[in-house]
Amino acid sequence: xxxRERLWKDLHSTCEWGKGERWGDGPTDIGMSRLTLSDADxxxxxxxxxxxxxLGCDVNIDAMGNxxxxxxxxxxxxxxxxxxxxxxxxxxxxxxxxxxxxxxxEVLKTMNDxxxxxxxxxxxxxxxxxxxxxxxxxxxxxxxxxxxxxxEKAHNVVEVGGGKATQKSELEKIGYLGPLEASYKANPxxxxxxxxxxxxxxxxxxxxxxxxxxxxxxxxxxxITVKGKDCHTGTTDFENRSxxxxxAAKLILHSHNKATEYGCLASTGILTLRPGxxxxxxxxxxxxxxxxxxxxxxxxxxxxxxxxxxQRIASGKDIGGVNAQGTKGRGCSVEWQFxxxxxxxxxxxxxxxxxxxxxxxxxxTNAGSQVKRMTSGAGHDSVxxxxxxxxSMIFVPCREGISHNPAEYCSPEDCGNGAQTLLGAMLRYxxx
Amino acid sequence: xxxRERLWKDLHSTCEWGKGERWGDGPTDIGMSRLTLSDADxxxxxxxxxxxxxLGCDVNIDAMGNxxxxxxxxxxxxxxxxxxxxxxxxxxxxxxxxxxxxxxxEVLKTMNDxxxxxxxxxxxxxxxxxxxxxxxxxxxxxxxxxxxxxxEKAHNVVEVGGGKATQKSELEKIGYLGPLEASYKANPxxxxxxxxxxxxxxxxxxxxxxxxxxxxxxxxxxxITVKGKDCHTGTTDFENRSxxxxxAAKLILHSHNKATEYGCLASTGILTLRPGxxxxxxxxxxxxxxxxxxxxxxxxxxxxxxxxxxQRIASGKDIGGVNAQGTKGRGCSVEWQFxxxxxxxxxxxxxxxxxxxxxxxxxxTNAGSQVKRMTSGAGHDSVxxxxxxxxSMIFVPCREGISHNPAEYCSPEDCGNGAQTLLGAMLRYxxx
Ligand SMILES: NC(=O)NCCC(=O)O
Ligand SMILES: NC(=O)NCCC(=O)O
Numbered sequence: 048x049x050x051r052e053r054l055w056k057d058l059h060s061t062c063e064w065g066k067g068e069r070w071g072d073g074p075t076d077i078g079m080s081r082l083t084l085s086d087a088d089x090x091x092x093x094x095x096x097x098x099x100x101x102l103g104c105d106v107n108i109d110a111m112g113n114x115x116x117x118x119x120x121x122x123x124x125x126x127x128x129x130x131x132x133x134x135x136x137x138x139x140x141x142x143x144x145x146x147x148x149x150x151x152x153e154v155l156k157t158m159n160d161x162x163x164x165x166x167x168x169x170x171x172x173x174x175x176x177x178x179x180x181x182x183x184x185x186x187x188x189x190x191x192x193x194x195x196x197x198x199e200k201a202h203n204v205v206e207v208g209g210g211k212a213t214q215k216s217e218l219e220k221i222g223y224l225g226p227l228e229a230s231y232k233a234n235p236x237x238x239x240x241x242x243x244x245x246x247x248x249x250x251x252x253x254x255x256x257x258x259x260x261x262x263x264x265x266x267x268x269x270x271i272t273v274k275g276k277d278c279h280t281g282t283t284d285f286e287n288r289s290x291x292x293x294x295a296a297k298l299i300l301h302s303h304n305k306a307t308e309y310g311c312l313a314s315t316g317i318l319t320l321r322p323g324x325x326x327x328x329x330x331x332x333x334x335x336x337x338x339x340x341x342x343x344x345x346x347x348x349x350x351x352x353x354x355x356x357x358q359r360i361a362s363g364k365d366i367g368g369v370n371a372q373g374t375k376g377r378g379c380s381v382e383w384q385f386x387x388x389x390x391x392x393x394x395x396x397x398x399x400x401x402x403x404x405x406x407x408x409x410x411x412t413n414a415g416s417q418v419k420r421m422t423s424g425a426g427h428d429s430v431x432x433x434x435x436x437x438x439s440m441i442f443v444p445c446r447e448g449i450s451h452n453p454a455e456y457c458s459p460e461d462c463g464n465g466a467q468t469l470l471g472a473m474l475r476y477x478x479x
Numbered sequence: 480x481x482x483r484e485r486l487w488k489d490l491h492s493t494c495e496w497g498k499g500e501r502w503g504d505g506p507t508d509i510g511m512s513r514l515t516l517s518d519a520d521x522x523x524x525x526x527x528x529x530x531x532x533x534l535g536c537d538v539n540i541d542a543m544g545n546x547x548x549x550x551x552x553x554x555x556x557x558x559x560x561x562x563x564x565x566x567x568x569x570x571x572x573x574x575x576x577x578x579x580x581x582x583x584x585e586v587l588k589t590m591n592d593x594x595x596x597x598x599x600x601x602x603x604x605x606x607x608x609x610x611x612x613x614x615x616x617x618x619x620x621x622x623x624x625x626x627x628x629x630x631e632k633a634h635n636v637v638e639v640g641g642g643k644a645t646q647k648s649e650l651e652k653i654g655y656l657g658p659l660e661a662s663y664k665a666n667p668x669x670x671x672x673x674x675x676x677x678x679x680x681x682x683x684x685x686x687x688x689x690x691x692x693x694x695x696x697x698x699x700x701x702x703i704t705v706k707g708k709d710c711h712t713g714t715t716d717f718e719n720r721s722x723x724x725x726x727a728a729k730l731i732l733h734s735h736n737k738a739t740e741y742g743c744l745a746s747t748g749i750l751t752l753r754p755g756x757x758x759x760x761x762x763x764x765x766x767x768x769x770x771x772x773x774x775x776x777x778x779x780x781x782x783x784x785x786x787x788x789x790q791r792i793a794s795g796k797d798i799g800g801v802n803a804q805g806t807k808g809r810g811c812s813v814e815w816q817f818x819x820x821x822x823x824x825x826x827x828x829x830x831x832x833x834x835x836x837x838x839x840x841x842x843x844t845n846a847g848s849q850v851k852r853m854t855s856g857a858g859h860d861s862v863x864x865x866x867x868x869x870x871s872m873i874f875v876p877c878r879e880g881i882s883h884n885p886a887e888y889c890s891p892e893d894c895g896n897g898a899q900t901l902l903g904a905m906l907r908y909x910x911x
Contacts, residue, residue, distance in 0.1 A: 136754065136756050136758075136759055137754040137755065137756055137759075138709055138753070138754040138759070138762075178756070178758070179756075179757060179758060180756040180757070180758070180759070183757050185757075185758065207755065207756075207757075208755065245714070246711050246713075246714040247711075247714035247715065248719065264713065266713060268757050276881075276884065277570055277883055277884040277885075278881060278882065278883055278884055279678045279679075279856070279857060279882045279883040280744065280746035280748060280769045280771070280883075281678075281696065281698060281744070281769070281771050281855075281856040281857040281858065282677070282678040282679035282855075282856035282857050282880065282882060283679065283856075283880065284744070285735070285738075285739060285744070287680065287880065290735075290746070292731065292747050292748070292750065293731065293732065293735055293747075295728075296727075296728040296729075296731040296732045296747075297728075297732055299724065299725065299728040300725065300728045300729055300732060300801060303717070303722075303725055303804075304804040306717075307717060307804060307807065308804075312712065312713070312716070312717070314712035314722070314758075314760055315724050315725075315728075315761075316712060316724070316755065316756050316757045316758060316759050316760060316761060317752070317755050317756065317757055318724065318750060318752055320749075320750055321570070322568065322569040322570040323569065323639065323640065323748065323749050324568050324569055324610070324611075324612040324639075324748050324749065324883070325611060325612070325615050325617075325639075325700050325748045325749055325767040325769050325818075326568075326610070326611060326612070326617065326700075326746075326748060326769055326857075326883065327568055327569075327570070327612070327748050327883040327884075328746055328748060328883075329747075329748060330570075330884070335757040337712045337713070337757050337758055339712070339713050368804075369732060369801070372735075372736040372739060372740075372800075375739065386757075423714075424711070424713040424714035424715075425711060425713040425714050425758075426713065448714065448715065448719065449708075449710060450710065450711045450714060451709055451710055451711040451712075451756070451758065451759040451760075452708065452709040452710055452759075452762070453709075
């Protein structure tokens with residue numbers, strides 16, 4: 048049995064690094080703002096390295112700053128890992144990613160306490176930049192490990208918001224550009240288990256306790272640039288404008304309407320415009336577009352139709368819908384930049400079964416309805432590990448499904464349930 | 480006769496301070512980025528003070544940094560001024576405001592050259608922050624002079640974009656917080672003439688050379704804050720979102736549609752959102768709204784109806800229009816902050832006639848169709864001076880009506896025509 052109190056205490060102690068907004072009165076009712084490769088991220092990495100070394104692990108860092116802590120088993124060979132991430136959204140919570148890493152460490156501590164000797168090596172991974180919030184490719188470092196991105200491409204990703212920092216410059220700055228090759232070939236994984244909050248409402252609203260995750264939905268990210276022409280808001284009539292902000296507003300609304308029609312998701316989380324003056328119609332707007340569906344084909348279909356529609360909408364022609372009333376103006380141009388994608392993913396049946404068995408074992412008689420197979424709405428590093436190693440995930444409920452929000456919350460009971468299931472799943476897999 | 484070449488040369492020489500984007504190959508095909516109270520603004524102010532002193536003027540600076548340069552006439556009493564501004568938009572041009580101040584100086588130089596003794600004092604004013612681009616109240620310093628704003632309110636306006644600078648802190652920083660009271664009572668104006676580019680297409684497209692401006696249209700500026708809730712773009716279905724960016728997109732589009740319906744203008748030039756991450760639905764969006772009409776009543780009517788509609792649109796209810804397809808979601812709240820207004824303004828008939836007579840004089844036989852009475856689409860410091868002194872403006876054509884854009888352009892001929900008309904109007908008024 049894992050030590051639930053120790054897990055809770057440890058988890059909140061590292062949340063001192065990168066504290067965000069307070070949202071409630073309790074001592075842990077404070078969000079997180081620990082962007083990847085920031086100074087706060089360095090502090091928690093240093094803690095991770097020190098802690099896992101003190102637990103008897105060999106610690107290795109690869110060229111993406113991924114940290115692999117390995118606890119030797121009876122025989123060598125690719126380890127069975129618990130992996131997740133300690134970076135957060137700019138206004139994130141204390142559980143997304145952080146819980147998975149801490150649960151992995153709690154698993155190691157429990158194995159040490161009980162003097163468990165595993166057949167094969169086991170370990171914990173802290174993946175770099177899972178969030179994609181600062182450098183806009185999510186799961187980019189497990190992606191490099193899996194061969195989905197070249198090291199060069201990943202090193203050169205530039206931070207959002209107009210800054211100049213790249214992933215490489217920041218890895219160097221905080222001293223986490225490691226010597227190990229970031230590759231599944233040079234550094235293979237035996238199996239990957241990831242405990243994570245669900246980040247959605249399904250478990251909570253259906254009374255579920257543990258989700259045995261069978262895969263993840265597909266998504267694509269784009270940066271859309273709308274180019275018009277700066278002009279005076281008071282002297283330029285609508286006919287003579289190329290209003291990039293008005294066009295962007297139409298495109299965002301249209302992407303939402305079209306996603307509704309296709310039964311999938313479209314979201315804009317970043318928007319910047321130039322020049323940014325109350326009395327100048329903006330000639331330049333750039334925004335992010337995140338589209339998702341359980342099916343790759345629907346993501347592609349939405350992408351195709353938006354590519355066509357955006358052009359026509361921005362031209363200002365009356366094509367009904369968002370342009371029904373706004374057919375005046377000289378039109379704008381639209382450019383699409385593809386940032387990243389994560390195709391629909393299926394996890395490994397052996398791993399899913401280890402999760403289910405371990406969850407049932409823990410929950411006892413009521414387990415039947417409390418353990419649910421489910422598909423992740425979010426991407427996770429497990430999406431990439433699953434390309435080269437048996438993988439599954441464990442979901443636990445989070446309050447009201449809230450995530451990417453300071454008020455994200457997972458109860459001590461659910462955190463403990465997750466870590467207990469993780470321990471059971473890893474030991475079961477080790478014996479397979 | 481003014482010296483057209485000297486005017487052109489002087490004007491472009493001061494554009495070295497605050498150079499913006501290059502847009503063409505010519506030596507002066509470079510825009511301006513001289514935000515009010517910036518270091519570049521200090522440089523051009525220093526030049527203004529030095530130059531007007533060397534022309535024999537008394538120079539006084541008031542508590543808003545407005546600079547009054549006075550050339551003594553035969554008798555004392557409130558001077559007849561040429562006034563405009565030398566601050567620019569972040570991506571502005573070389574003529575908006577700058578031409579008016581330079582033309583005023585050229586008028587003084589010509590008077591000196593020809594040894595003209597005016598009946599009353601004459602002079603030139605450089606008004607502070609006409610643009611409202613950095614501190615979002617346009618014409619704020621002529622507004623304080625006119626008693627439309629208290630000094631305290633104006634001093635405390637904070638810069639856009641999240642910075643902390645206020646007008647007072649920046650006046651102090653560049654050394655232009657002057658000892659003179661900013662008030663029409665303490666520092667009266669005899670008459671105010673302002674030469675300005677039209678910033679619209681009417682003169683150019685109708686073959687007009689000089690606009691005798693009879694007033695300015697009304698406008699109001701607001702800052703709209705939309706509050707929703709941060710959430711994950713991949714795990715939160717549309718029903719469970721309070722998407723502030725989607726709501727803002729609808730509000731911007733709706734304001735455009737409604738303005739179209741009312742035959743007036745609505746524009747959004749600034750938009751910021753939080754937290755700003757591709758996979759987080761923004762819980763907070765703030766944008767500027769600039770609404771304009773020739774009639775105060777229409778501005779008020781649009782304001783009223785948008786106040787009502789914004790609330791209902793953001794609530795997510797199906798009220799047709801922009802919400803026709805987007806009726807899902809938990810809704811957002813909307814807050815309005817009033818920033819500034821400039822009611823519809825009528826200039827003084829005596830001054831308008833001085834402009835017309837002087838323009839006709841200069842243009843000779845063709846003058847009839849080339850001198851046009853017109854109303855300004857933009858606000859100008861003349862709007863405020865007209866509250867306490869006879870005022871009119873002189874418009875000259877600018878290419879394609881383009882303004883608030885680096886490629887803003889007024890030909891040497893039109894700049895010269897404007898300055899010549901300004902000289903004639905000031906001398907005529909002096910004799911009245
Ligand atoms: N779990 C999580 O928030 N992952 C980031 C990638 C995504 O946006 O789905
Ligand atoms: N002329 C000019 O651009 N004035 C600024 C105030 C306005 O937006 O009309």
